[in-house]
Amino acid sequence: LAKTTQPISMDSYEGQEVNITCSHNNIATNDYITWYQQFPSQGPRFIIQGYKTKVTNEVASLFIPADRKSSTLSLPRVSLSDTAVYYCLVAPLVSGGYNKLIFGAGTRLAVHP
Amino acid sequence: NAGVMQNPRHLVRRRGQEARLRCSPMKGHSHVYWYRQLPEEGLKFMVYLQKENIIDESGMPKERFSAEFPKEGPSILRIQQVVRGDSAAYFCASSPGGDKSGTQYFGPGTRLLVL
Numbered sequence: 001l002a003k004t005t006q007p008i009s010m011d012s013y014e015g016q017e018v019n020i021t022c023s024h025n026n027i028a029t030n031d032y033i034t035w036y037q038q039f040p041s042q043g044p045r046f047i048i049q050g051y052k053t054k055v056t057n058e059v060a061s062l063f064i065p066a067d068r069k070s071s072t073l074s075l076p077r078v079s080l081s082d083t084a085v086y087y088c089l090v091a092p093l094v095s096g097g098y099n100k101l102i103f104g105a106g107t108r109l110a111v112h113p
Numbered sequence: 114n115a116g117v118m119q120n121p122r123h124l125v126r127r128r129g130q131e132a133r134l135r136c137s138p139m140k141g142h143s144h145v146y147w148y149r150q151l152p153e154e155g156l157k158f159m160v161y162l163q164k165e166n167i168i169d170e171s172g173m174p175k176e177r178f179s180a181e182f183p184k185e186g187p188s189i190l191r192i193q194q195v196v197r198g199d200s201a202a203y204f205c206a207s208s209p210g211g212d213k214s215g216t217q218y219f220g221p222g223t224r225l226l227v228l
Contacts, residue, residue: 034216043117043204043219044156087155099208100169101146101217103155 004088009108018075020107022088025069030092033064033071038085038106047086048073075109083111115140117207117220118187125226126195134190134223138207145188146206146217147180156204162188163210195227 005023012018024033032051036044048055050062050071061074075082085106091099118137126132138145143164148156158172162182173180177195182188192199202224206217 041222041224043206043222045219046216049216099217100158100161100172101148101156101206102158103148105153105155 004090004104006086006088006104006107008105009110011110011112012078013112014079015077018078018082018109018111020073020075020086020088020109021070022073023070024088024090027068027090028092031068031090032093033062033068034089034091034101035060035062035073036087036089036101036103038087039083044087044103078109078111080111080113082109084109117205117218119203119205119220119223121223122221123224123226125228127228128196129194132192132195132199132225132227134192134203134205134225136188136190136205136207136220138188138205139209139218142207142209142218144208144210145182146208147188147190148204148206150202150204150222152201159190192225195225197227200225200227 032049034049035047037047038044048057048060048062050064052064055062063072085108087103087106089101117139120135145162147159149159150156160173160180161169165184177193179191202222204219204222206219208217
């Protein structure tokens with residue numbers, strides 16, 4: 001499974017756009033990129049997933065360059081409630097949907113007033 | 114549709130006792146995963162189960178830990194003769210299976226404290 005590297009922590013202010021970049025130099029052809037969010041004392045929550053180019057949903061956008069060796073999670077206009085740990089995961093999607101998730105330490109985002 | 118349920122949310126055990134953690138997957142989900150998280154660390158995969166079958170237990174310690182997902186009822190993670198190092202948050206996740214996205218839905222976790 002491809003190893004991921006992301007910043008340990010980031011700080012931002014309410015209303016700003018936050019971009020968290022994840023490096024995955026050894027990503028395989030059949031790997032997908034998935035981001036999860038975890039609040040204190042809660043389980044991780046799926047945010048977004050992509051394979052290439054750009055994916056957008058109601059929560060975030062995910063930018064993936066052509067070489068797929070990195071990806072950037074973009075959170076538009078963050079609020080205090082976006083303070084959480086964000087995990088970047090890279091794994092293949094095997095038949096039947098079985099996906100053993102490998103979590104790194106994640107990026108601790110702190111949003112300030 | 115209720116999410117993944119875990120109970121208890123907090124569990125205190127003395128060394129040598131047994132801990133039983135329960136997980137009820139989302140309705141319609143037949144795949145269950147267990148993860149362990151130590152403070153300030155990411156989640157570590159333990160075991161993956163389908164109904165009545167253990168598919169992958171590569172992350173499970175070889176001794177004292179066991180998991181099951183019976184035909185009826187919740188999935189159980191059982192830790193025998195607990196030690197202080199077992200203190201952690203244990204998360205269960207479920208997925209529908211056959212879903213291409215492989216998205217897993219996590220429960221709120223059980224925080225185990227071993228005294």
